[in-house]
Amino acid sequence: MAMDKKYLDLINADIDGEIGDSARAELQAFLAENAEGRALHQELASLCSTLDGVESIDPPPHLRHVIMKSTEAAKPRPESPGLLQKLFAIPALSHAVTFAAGVFLTLSLLNSGQISNRAFDDVTGLVGTVADPIDAKVFGAVAFDKPEVAGKVALRSSGAMLILDMDLVAMRPIEIEADYTDRSIWFNGFAQLESSGTKISAETGRIRLGMEGKRRFAVYLQNKGGRETTVKLRFIAGGTVVHEASLNFTPAQ
């Protein structure tokens, strides 16, 4: 027989410490006479004890720093989105601009002879988006949580394009080296989402990036032959390698 809802409420209130004296006395009288009620009380008390015993976890140590950094740039929200924001809200256009930005950057680098061992080029102001590289198939991904840098890197592929999709936070400036084994693959562009200040340089077989804070960006590699390759990643803080990972691309048979 189903238990009276009144007693169900009293049992829950008792376990939650939200019961008055007279209600508690009423519940105790009920439980003294009702084995089903006692069993339910015990079960719920045990469940709540398990839930209350769930240990609280510490947020990653760099999160506070990242949030404080983000608030420096935070400005009051505009009344309505600007024209550029509206345009970027259209996915197709967003992709097109991403690609164009990638090509534009590549051409700029080529024209100015910057594909070399020279220092980082600041790409602040290059407007791109990696908001939706979702159509691209994921071939591998790594997630890590080191004191210096944490986040995720995925290797995606779309047509002849390989995309290194990075979503990272770093407490202090870090460098990232991405080496790819197949020398016929070439750097095709870079795009970042809602952030700026990321630095990038490219040479044959290697991309170098510099960043700090929270960053979401993508590096585009042209892999026209659809060749198998491995991308080796090294994360360097203060001249020391703090994390290494590798991602493989194997073309479909």
Add this chain to the structure above:
Amino acid sequence: MSKTDDTELIERCIGGDRKALETLLVQYEKPVFNAAFRMLDSRDDAMDVTQTVFLKVFENFDHYDPSRRFFSWIYRITLNESINWLGKANRLQPLKQEAVDEGRSLEQEVDSANLSKDVQAALMAINSDYRTVIVLKHILGCSYSEIGEILEIPDKTVKSRLYSARQQLKDVLTQTGVH
């Protein structure tokens, strides 16, 4: 922290006092992160949600209603952001699955052991309305009236939702042989 303390901090934040901002962050970072983690079952997603929550709070101080307690405002934003995040169903799904295999940190392993994966899995198996009241009650330690204030529902609804949530949770845990 008392309502007065929070209100004073917020006034200082609006005035551009970054020290006050940091004090609020220190006070609420952990509960916000924990609530998001229990709602989403992912440290990475919880980090993103925590950051979004604080940015929203910091950008919208002028919309804060001082007649309400600050925690009810920030917890409400946290739960809404977590639920929105869950709504973006396939957003990071492939990455998440592969990341677990290749990049799970020692810290994450310890967390799972501490919590009991079964309990977290059971939490993820019940619907988000029920998970929300469980998180508010058992993770954030809110009373019935505080839960009602945060979710803007009457105490009576809080009680019945909490009871149903526990029933569902108990059923899931029974099926898995935990309870």
